[in-house]
Amino acid sequence: MSLPNDVWLQIIEYMSPLAIQELYSVNSTFFNVAMDQRYQQISFSYLSRKMIWILARLKDPVVAKRVRILHLYPHFVKDALDTMDLSSSQSLLSKFGELAGLIRDQKKLILKQKPRLPLKFKTCRDLMQVMMEILSGLPNLTDYHVLWCGLPSVGSDPALVLSSPLRSSLRSLRLEVSLEKLQYILSSSYTQPLPQLEEIDLFIRIEHLHFERYDTILLMLARMISSLCSSLRKLTVQLWEPFDLSPLFAAISHLPLLDKLSLSIPMSFPNLGNPDGLIGFLNAHSNTLRSLSIRASELGGRSLMTHNEVQLGTWMDETFSKVHLSCLTALEISLYLVPFDSALLCVRTFSTTITSLVFTGSYLAYDDLDLLTAALSSRRHKHALQSARIGPLTLSPQLVDLFADRFSEIDKLELLVKSLVPFEGDVPLFCGRSNSDRDQDEGQVRRFIEEMEHRHYPEWKLRYLDLSSSSYPRLMNEEQYKSVFSQCVPALRTFI
Incomplete structure (x- = not known):
């Protein structure tokens, strides 16, 4: 049977890794499918025999063309520096016994028992040079993920390796880096034009950088983003801890294709910085932005110790009350850590x-x-709400009435149902000793039915209803719910 590789890739998603490995020897089609699956996503972090073998395989163009997603964490540079004796002619590979924690006397015996590795390096520079050549020769790479935080002993050494995969085929770039490391990557990228990236995902940290140096690096980052004016469609910004990003937002040129923005706002002051920077950026893209995602975070530093919902709410209110996005059609708000009133203000701002x-x-x-449904139904809409995902909530007949009245034009409704009650205000009753096996009282749910x-x-245009839940009774036949709602x-x- 002859089928395209894409079809076989979908088929093997339902197969175990062991079964996929067995496909290698069946025929050429299965071999290619299995090879694509094996090499479509690769990761390099710590120096090891496996890493060297993969590098050697990637020197083969037939293998290199299969790579689509690459993850790099440059701890391998630290490993190489730590194990390299620059005054010795001994190769790095002959010291892998030490890397594995073996004593020097055992090294020769162990190397005799293992196949000889296909690549040899005398210095750390040799390793990085080979990696640069290999990683710059991945013709079909589309997604590139960089993690570079800490590792103070390696200095700027990894920058050239990390910059080497930035080629014309790249579509998406995720940078999880500290600001002081970011300046090295940005400086290296100036030596060659960036690919026409469609997506940039920034997750920025701070190590030991002085505040007066923030703006310089943020301006470098703004120039890099602005250079993608003919391709960038999605931008994600997340901070490990709060600091002022307003210089970045203020310095980014207009991006005429940008239609999706995702923001993760630190809980504590200064959040994302002076609101004017983000306000100006959003309003400058009023005619292109169609999707906006908002969430809050408390990942590290001050956000863990001093987060303040009132202060965050004040920052959000000051920011989003002054924003006008005339083409926004999709809004996603995570209420985890985001105050309800501020989230509701965003809904009201963009409800039309x-x-x-x-x-x-x-x-x-x-x-x-x-309040939420009123915010979406009380103002005149250019287009009625077509889809919504809401919850968790307690579903009652009265709440269904509310949705039917306020969302009469909606096509798709997904509700995260925590429990069912026959009348609004009733307290859900559960049975079971632990959260894992608790079911709601069956009699209570029967009364809901x-x-x-x-x-x-009869006037409700709803065609797709999803009641997502692990809480309400598994004892009830799903057909009963389907029948009554139909x-x-x-x-x-x-x-x-």
Whole structure:
């Protein structure tokens, strides 16, 4: 049977890694599928025999062309420096016994028992030179992920290696780096034009950098992003700890293709910095941005010790109340750490244009959902809301009434259901000793079903309903839920 490799790749997603390995010897088609699966994503972090073998395999163009995703963490440079005796002619490979924690007297015996490695390096520079040549020769690489934090002993040495995969085929770049390391990567990238990246994901940390040096590096980063004005469509910004990013936002030139922005806001002051920087950036892209994702974070440093929801809420209110995005259609807000009132302000700000909403991350009471649905139905919309993912919540017949009334034009509704009650205000009852095996009282849910059987929403245009939950009773047959909602909502075509 002759099928395209893409089809076989989808088939083997349902197979175990061991079964995939057995495909190598079946025929040429299975061999290529298995090889594509094996080399489509590779990672280099610590210096090891396995790393050297993979590098040697990538010198073969037939193997190199299979790589699509690359992860690099330059600890291998530190490993090489730590184990290299620059005054000795002894190769790095002959010292792998030491890398493995073996004593010098055992080294020769162990090397005799293992196959000779295919690449030899006399110095750390030799290793990096070979890596640069190999990683710059991955013709079909599309996604590149860099992690470079810490490792003070390696200085700027890894920069040339980390910059080498920046080729024309690259589509997505994720940089999880400290600011002081970022300046080395940016300086190296000036020697060659960047590929026409469509996505940049920035996760920025701070090590021991003085505040007066922030702006210089942020301006370098802004120039790099601005150079992608003819290709960049998605930008993600996340900070390990709060600091002022306003110089970055203010210095980025207009990106005419940018249609998706994702922001992770640190919990404590100064959050993302002076709100004017982000306000100006968002308003400058009012005619292109169609998707906005907002969340808060408390990953490290001050955000863990001094986070303040009131201060975060004040920053968000000051920022998003002054933003106008005339083409925004998709809004996603994670309520985990984000104050409800500030999230609601964002919904109200963009309610006239959004057709897709994700509003999840924290439990929503009926009163919260009343305010949310009112914010989306009380103002005149260019286009009605077409899809929404909301919750977790307690589903009651009265809440279904509210959705049917306020979201009458919606096509797809996904609700993260924590429990079911027959009347709004009832307290859900559960049985079971532990959270893992708790089920809601079956009688209570039966009364919910009975109440819903008396309801009918002929004007509701809902065609897709997903009640995602691990809480409400597994004892109840899913067909009962499907049957009652299909009777209530004549337009319904898909129920999950």
